[in-house]
Amino acid sequence: MRKMIHFTPRLYPAWWRARYGPEFEALLEDMNAGFGDLLDTVKGALLMQFNRSNVPLMAAACGLLGIMVAALVSHVTPTRYASTAIVSIENGEPGLPQRVAVVASRAFGDAALTSLIEKNELYPSERQSQSVGEVLHRFREDITCRLNLGVLQVSFTYPDSQKSQQVAGELMDRLMEENLAVREQEAEDERVNQQAPPPDQTRSGERFRVTDPPHPVPVSANLIEVLSLGLGGGALAGIAIAILRRRVQPSH
Amino acid sequence: MSDPTLLVLASLADGDKHGYAMMEDIQAFAGVRLGPGTLYGAITRLEERGWIRALNSTDRRRPYRLTAEGRRHLQEELAGLDQVVKAGQRRLKDA
Numbered sequence: 001m002r003k004m005i006h007f008t009p010r011l012y013p014a015w016w017r018a019r020y021g022p023e024f025e026a027l028l029e030d031m032n033a034g035f036g037d038l039l040d041t042v043k044g045a046l047l048m049q050f051n052r053s054n055v056p057l058m059a060a061a062c063g064l065l066g067i068m069v070a071a072l073v074s075h076v077t078p079t080r081y082a083s084t085a086i087v088s089i090e091n092g093e094p095g096l097p098q099r100v101a102v103v104a105s106r107a108f109g110d111a112a113l114t115s116l117i118e119k120n121e122l123y124p125s126e127r128q129s130q131s132v133g134e135v136l137h138r139f140r141e142d143i144t145c146r147l148n149l150g151v152l153q154v155s156f157t158y159p160d161s162q163k164s165q166q167v168a169g170e171l172m173d174r175l176m177e178e179n180l181a182v183r184e185q186e187a188e189d190e191r192v193n194q195q196a197p198p199p200d201q202t203r204s205g206e207r208f209r210v211t212d213p214p215h216p217v218p219v220s221a222n223l224i225e226v227l228s229l230g231l232g233g234g235a236l237a238g239i240a241i242a243i244l245r246r247r248v249q250p251s252h
Numbered sequence: 253m254s255d256p257t258l259l260v261l262a263s264l265a266d267g268d269k270h271g272y273a274m275m276e277d278i279q280a281f282a283g284v285r286l287g288p289g290t291l292y293g294a295i296t297r298l299e300e301r302g303w304i305r306a307l308n309s310t311d312r313r314r315p316y317r318l319t320a321e322g323r324r325h326l327q328e329e330l331a332g333l334d335q336v337v338k339a340g341q342r343r344l345k346d347a
Contacts, residue, residue: 016296022312024292026271037287041289
């Protein structure tokens with residue numbers, strides 16, 4: 001904090017630093033500066049720059065402010081946990097991705113997901129303020145279903161680690177049940193159409209085997225990405241303010 | 253009262269002070285803690301208006317003094333505030 005606040009006089013315009021710089025630095029040394037003082041100093045520098053706009057310094061000052069805001073947002077954002085259930089698929093057929101997509105769309109239908117939300121009491125605040133469709137949309141955004149080289153991963157990300165684990169397991173169970181139901185239906189259709197014997201005698205089909213039950217792992221936004229976003233957004237805002245200032249008062 | 257320029261003028265009314273002394277003094281008499289950016293923003297504006305002036309100093313901690321014009325301005329502002337305070341108190345009493 002002290003290092004950061006001692007950097008802030010550089011954000012002031014050159015004329016101001018030439019006049020007040022040494023005594024301002026002495027004040028910063030004398031006081032026990034906190035985060036509020038850091039923000040106050042950056043705000044003071046921005047206002048001073050705004051009065052006599054300087055594009056690079058305004059961009060730097062706003063960029064620094066953007067970094068601080070991003071760090072604060074990142075700090076107060078609650079931790080979320082991702083639980084992933086992994087299933088290996090044996091005897092997979094060529095059309096497996098399409099088949100998994102069909103099974104997933106049936107397993108994660110509105111009725112099934114609504115039942116999971118109610119059973120596990122997910123999204124309590126969203127359910128109070130949003131429609132069922134919006135909550136379901138949010139739920140689907142937190143579910144990831146990925147098939148790669150015969151391995152199916154189902155993840156669920158949620159702020160509560162236990163619920164994240166529980167629901168990931170239940171989602172995988174739904175997927176397994178639906179796969180079985182689809183297989184039975186397909187075999188029955190095939191048998192009826194071709195007058196073939198019962199399915200277990202003619203068609204082995206793929207088999208799902210759980211290789212890794214879900215474990216909750218904390219996930220957080222990439223800090224470097226968040227801070228870069230803050231820096232970029234702040235710098236752009238600074239440039240815009242400086243240009244606007246010059247247009248409003250071209251004499252400065 | 254939270255106008256930083258008025259607080260700085262009031263702080264200098266009883267003698268010369270440098271930035272840190274002003275900050276401490278203002279916190280003591282007004283209960284307001286001015287941040288360093290706010291304090292020096294006010295000092296910059298007041299010096300540009302000629303209401304305070306910097307004194308020579310060998311130390312980096314440069315003291316400031318209230319000018320005659322600054323004293324007159326402070327008196328006017330305080331008289332205005334005093335009028336508001338008295339009117340408010342009278343109305344509270346009458347209500």
